[in-house]
Amino acid sequence: MIGAGIVGLSTAYALVEQGADVRVYESGVPGNGQSGGESRIFRHAHDDPRLVALTRSSRAVWNEWEERLGVELISSDGVLALGPSVEDRLRVLEDDGRIPVRMVGAAELGELLPPLASYEGPAMLDEEGGAIRTSAAIEALAGQLGDALVADEVISLEVTGRDTVEVRAGGSTCEHASVVVCAGRGTAGLARGMGLSLPVRLGAHVRGTFEVRGDPPPRLACLQDSSGQFGEVGAYAAPVAGNRRYAVGLSQAVEVREDGSLVDPRALASLAERASAYVKEALPGLDPDPLEPRHCWVTELPWSSDGVAVWEVDGIFFVAGHNLFKQAPGLGRALARAALGEGLPRELRPQAKLGQRGEAQSGA
Ligand SMILES: Cc1cc2nc3c(=O)[nH]c(=O)nc-3n(C[C@H](O)[C@H](O)[C@H](O)COP(=O)(O)OP(=O)(O)OC[C@H]3O[C@@H](n4cnc5c(N)ncnc54)[C@H](O)[C@@H]3O)c2cc1C
Incomplete structure (x- = not known):
């Protein structure tokens, strides 16, 4: 190995x-x-x-x-997906037939993910998903x-x-x-x-970790947001054990040359800033100042x-x-x-x- x-x-x-x-x-x-x-x-x-x-x-x-x-x-927090792609993905999961999954309404979103801002669009819960x-x-x-x-x-x-x-x-x-x-x-x-x-394809990526305001909620679902309602069309997030912190990133890698150098050396900083701006809009129950970044390489197939x-x-x-x-x-x-x-x-x-x-x- x-x-x-x-x-x-x-x-x-x-x-x-x-x-x-x-x-x-x-x-x-x-x-x-x-x-x-x-x-x-x-x-x-x-x-x-x-x-x-x-x-x-x-x-x-x-x-x-x-x-x-x-x-x-x-964890048993579940995964919430928001946005128009939810309906197609729900169909694929229902066709599989063995995965507990359902649409959820605005009222329930607050229980599943208390830091989330008000949201009215399509939302799906993957009950057996969670934070690794x-x-x-x-x-x-x-x-x-x-x-x-x-x-x-x-x-x-x-x-x-x-x-x-x-x-x-x-x-x-x-x-x-x-x-x-x-x-x-x-x-x-x-x-x-x-x-x-x-x-x-090699890229570089950054994700931030943010503090949950107030007491840690008993349930903090993971999030995949492609709705665009909060200024970004690809955001993801997952709680850290204990539910006091929530890791949030944008589903984007920054461009890297074959030798591993970054095409734009400021690109990681600007991706991190966009993630904080997203947190301000979408997750007012979090403090938008990131506690720590996670920088990493990502490898993707075309x-x-x-x-x-x-x-x-x-x-x-x-x-x-x-x-x-x-x-x-x-x-x-x-x-x-x-x-x-x-x-x-x-x-x-x-x-x-x-x-x-x-x-x-x-x-x-
Ligand atoms: C911020 C972030 C968020 C992510 N979110 C998710 C998510 O929500 N869900 C999900 O499923 N996945 C997610 N991923 C992707 C997932 O984390 C990776 O796909 C996965 O961890 C890859 O694991 P790996 O073992 O293939 O590679 P790595 O963890 O990179 O392990 C490869 C290891 O090989 C070693 N190595 C390299 N070359 C050599 C060598 N020549 N000799 C000996 N050792 C060598 C390296 O040191 C390294 O430790 C995310 C990734 C990042 C960075």
């Missing part, structure tokens, strides 16, 4: 569940790449019904691990792996001709039966070394901001996509089976374009 973000840790733990020997190479601090910071949204709503099904099965694995590891991994307790998940999974986690950077991969892959890291050269590359921003470079060009795919070459699997935190346990189980020679599910192959609206109907 290369990379100890949530995808690598989940895959490694799924391999341990199968009784396999694993080694996880991590060049930095586990969970401090794209998986860093408190809180993510677990939502079932997606445009592609295949991704809805993957998310549903991932939720079942989250529940199983939560029970076994004895820590809360997803990110650092609890990273800590619990990393704790289960113990010595299998190796602090080192992988520099190159090579297929040996002996049914193994040679992994050259800073301080070791080892052969492994199979390798899963979950290196986030580092995945495309390692794939390129194996002759694969992944269509990954067909959808929720797209995910796995490229395979000679027993090496390269994972790429965005919004993968929620998917990690389900994806990890699928990757573990693939690494053990049981094959990769068809929908995870790049030609399936998982996450793209309409792709399921076209039979890909």
Whole structure:
């Protein structure tokens, strides 16, 4: 395994569940790449019904691990979606038939999300969505792996001709039966070394965390707002454990060149300022001065901001996509089976374009 973000840790733990020997190479601090910071949204709503099904099965694995590891991994706050796209997404979720989801009226919004300003448009509640307790998940999974986690950077991969892959890291050269590359921003470079060009777009992103005014409410639903009513057409938010803080961001990445430099060095500051302005309009129950930022790289596939795919070459699997935190346990189980020679599910192959609206109907 290369990379100890949530995808690598989940895959490694799924391999341990199968009784396999694993080694996880991590060049930095586990969970401090794209998986860093408190809180993510677990939502079932997606445009592609295949991704809805993957998310549903991932939720079942989250529940199983939560029970076994004895820590809360997803809160029961629910996820509220606002805006005109809600009706289409509700249809996709209702067609799945196994996800409790419903439209909600203005009066109920105040109970589900007390800091929200008055809103009259379409709103949907995903009852079994919630806030992912990110650092609890990273800590619990990393704790289960113990010595299998190796602090080192992988520099190159090579297929040996002996049914193994040679992994050259800073301080070791080892052969492994199979390798899963979950290196986030580092995945495309390692794939390129194996002759694969992944269509990954790199961006930079910032999200703020804001204090809830007054006592922490018992329920603080996550939010996906595409309504435009509060000056932005793509905002997301999730509570931090304890409901005293709410993390809010705009669903946008700033442009980055191939070498990782920002095209406009002020772009992150201006995205952060827009997020604070959104908080002022949409969430008057929060103090609009951000407490702390979370800056990070994001990697996205061209067909959808929720797209995910796995490229395979000679027993090496390269994972790429965005919004993968929620998917990690389900994806990890699928990757573990693939690494053990049981094959990769068809929908995870790049030609399936998982996450793209309409792709399921076209039979890909
Ligand atoms: C602010 C923000 C908000 C988000 N909101 C959501 C959300 O609400 N819901 C959701 O589901 N997702 C969300 N996402 C996306 C989600 O967090 C990421 O898709 C997910 O964390 C990616 O995990 P990963 O394990 O693939 O990558 P990473 O966490 O980036 O892990 C990759 C690891 O590989 C290591 N590495 C890289 N190269 C090498 C190498 N050569 N050798 C060894 N180690 C290496 C890195 O140090 C890193 O730790 C959000 C992301 C951000 C940044």
